[in-house]
Amino acid sequence: MGLLSPTLPDIDLGQWRRLPQLERLKIQVQHWGEHGFGTPVGAYLFYVIKMIAYVVIPLWIISSSTPGLGTLSEIGSWWTQPIVFQKFVLFTILFEVMGFGCGSGPLTMRFFPPVGGFTYWLRPGTMRLAPWPKRIPLTSGDTRTVFDVLAYAGLLGVLIWGLISDGVAGGIGSAGMLAPSVPIAVIALLILVGLRDKTIFLAARSDQYFVMVIAFLFPFVDMIIALKLVMLAIWWGAATSKLNHHFPFVVAVMISNSPLLPSTWLKRKLYRNFPDDMRPSTFAKFAAHQGTVIEYLLPAILIFSVNSTLTTVVLIGLTIFHLFILSTFPAGVPLEWNLFVIGAAWFLFGNYTGSEYSLWNATSIWPYLIVVALIAGIVVGGTKPQWISFLMGMRYYAGNWATNTWIMRPGVEERLQEEIVKSAPMTKFQLLKLYDEDTSEFMMQKFTAWRSMHSHGRAHMGLISRAVGNREEYVIREGEFLAGAILGWNFGEGHLHNQQLLEALQRTCHFADGDIRVVMIEGQPMHRGTQNYRIVDAATGLIEEGTVAVSDMITRQSWLNETESIPVTVISTTDVAGPR
Incomplete structure (x- = not known):
């Protein structure tokens, strides 16, 4: 690994590009298991400098x-x-x-x-x-x-x-x-x-x-109480959203990407039988459950503690917890957010531990109304995930979000590059400024492999066969990076690159039937064992919608064991022209 050179598998990338899509994906999934994205050292330096700036610059401005x-x-x-x-x-x-x-x-x-x-x-x-x-x-x-x-x-x-x-x-x-x-x-x-x-x-x-x-x-005491309740909602909302079958997949993928964990032996232990069975192991599931317990237990102690020694011990535990998350450089890189949570916890709970700042000492109803609103968001996000952003529902890193795979004919990326007003090139063309075409394409498809390693990723790979006839004739892209290049921001929010974005692009580019088809999967409601999917064409609209059982996702490998499909329950279909 060099300053700008990614870690790549020891294969001929030109030959790799000629393999069938699921075979290419299998190689990348196995590579991720030991090396994560294979990020160049220079990328980590960028983030370290940015974190230092995030802390030092505001403190200097505030003091001055x-x-x-x-x-x-x-x-x-x-x-x-x-x-x-x-x-x-x-x-x-x-x-x-x-x-x-x-x-x-x-x-x-x-x-x-x-x-x-x-x-x-x-x-x-x-x-x-x-x-x-x-x-x-x-x-x-x-x-x-x-x-x-x-x-x-x-x-x-x-x-x-x-x-x-x-x-x-x-x-x-x-x-x-x-x-x-x-x-x-x-x-x-x-x-x-x-x-x-x-x-x-x-x-x-x-x-x-x-x-x-x-x-x-709010008045000062009410402000402190309200801010404590916001922090509690963040931790408990995140913990609640992780009570699912998806989170162990997130943990395995996230820790595999950690630059501070060089041991490939330990990373292999995150999977059931590396490299043949890349489902999360018992060890990964244990780590996931421990994280959930921490997010429930330690904040609960903080919110009720009036003992400064106990509060300090718990704050140290939460600091270690968030520093560990930060050290993995998780997808979306919420690094400064983890620093903020650490600082906010010490400020709010470390400084205001007396009984006068307890939950029951508010002078108005406003702090309690805030927590009611936050709980409502968590409930709606957990039961009606299609209604609000996973962020507003506080389903952070739960592995249960709206996700989209964009399937495009060759040449469509070039049209998006030329016809859409934006301040940065499409991701493919940014990479071509740094690497040759084979390396650039490997890195683009590495994130499709990353998506496939999550539970819902299995459904995406299987639904591609229902969206188009022959997947080998198409360019398959993770929706996150289309949104990032077109909208200017992305952070795991599938509602930013679903049908609304597709329709907006269609009004500008006027794609033909079959030029772009998107597999859209909504998050799993907490009370159901299925996730809704939709297949939409840019020109003709909805092609098919239905549900996929979570149990069918979590029992498959990312590469679908070469079956190219996944069982579905079809709710409706629309007869359209074009490839199927």
């Missing part, structure tokens, strides 16, 4: 611009003041909504440039996806206008304004708290921008930080 605080070298005397946490949340939103956080860099197939975000959303003519274009007036359309650009720029402006503004009297400490006008402006602009483009709203990680900004409007 906030009267009543000391210098950066005196951080030990002022980091516990409420305005520091408030401003750090604003900086985190700014960092994320500009594209520097989740979904950035080479591990999300961003190379030139390594971020999307602001490079797209400050550019008129790029594509946007409104959440309810047929229901909310003045939000229809899929092209970014000057108004959209100005609204997004306004959001960046108020975040910067809040970051450098003086505090007003309130809370504890000498620096006060943010003036109410700051969170009000942030809330208003996030809603405005989000109603025009759900991508930006999700990129701001509104599932967490938007709710925290609302809490900034």
Whole structure:
């Protein structure tokens, strides 16, 4: 492995490209088991530098611009003041909504440039996806206008304004708290921008930080209690979503990608019988269940503890837990998010452990209404996953999300490159600036293999045969990276590259029947043993919809044991022309 050279299997990549698709996939799945994505060293350096910047830059800005605080070298005397946490949340939103956080860099197939975000959303003519274009007036359309650009720029402006503004009297400490006008402006602009483009709203990680900004409007004690409840909802929502058959697959795939775990022996133990049986082993399942227990148990102790020693021990445990997650460089690279959770836990629970900050001491109903809203999101996300983003449902890394596989005729990627307004080339063409064609194609297909290693990935591979006649005649792409190149951001949210995006592209490109077909699989409702699927053509619309049993997914290998299919229950079909 070199600074920019990926770790590749010892095979002739030219010959590999001539193999049948499922044979190519099998080689890549087995390679992932020992080497993960095979990420170049330079990519990890990029993320390490970015994490350092995420911590140092805001602390320097906050200390320099906030009267009543000391210098950066005196951080030990002022980091516990409420305005520091408030401003750090604003900086985190700014960092994320500009594209520097989740979904950035080479591990999300961003190379030139390594971020999307602001490079797209400050550019008129790029594509946007409104959440309810047929229901909310003045939000229809899929092209970014000057108004959209100005609204997004306004959001960046108020975040910067809040970051450098003086505090007003309130809370504890000498620096006060943010003036109410700051969170009000942030809330208003996030809603405005989000109603025009759900991508930006999700990129701001509104599932967490938007709710925290609302809490900034509460009286001080109520604010602290509300923020604690938000943190509890994050941990418990994530833990609840992992009570499924999917999560062990996530753990095996994630740990296999860890650069800090060089032992191929241990990575092989994550699978039942490497390299022939790549389903998660008992060891992987145990690790998955332990993670779920930690996310339930330690936060429960924190939320009720009034003992500073016990609180400190639990905080150390949660710090180790999140540092371990961070060390694996998980898909979507939510590295700064894990750092934020660690810092927020120490700030909220380490500093405010007294009985006066217990859950029962709120002076108003607002903290409890926030937690009710968060619980409602978790319930809806778990039972009606098609209704809301997995982020708003707090189904983080559960392995149970909406996912899409795009199946395209040769030449379609070139059309997307030429005909769609965007601020970065399609992923394939970014890779070609770094590597030869064979290596670039191997890396593109490596993420299809990554998807296939998850439980729902088996269904994707099997449903391809129902979408097109001969899979060998098509280019198969993971939907995440089409969304990233076209929309400017991606973070595992399949609702950003489903039928809404397909229809928007069709209005611009006018594809023929069979040019693009997408296999769309929705997340599994907690009370059902199946996942809904849809096969949609860009030109003719819905071809087929039905369900796939989770039990049929988890018993198969990624390469389907060369059967090329998976059992389904068809709900409806549409007779269309074109390949089947």
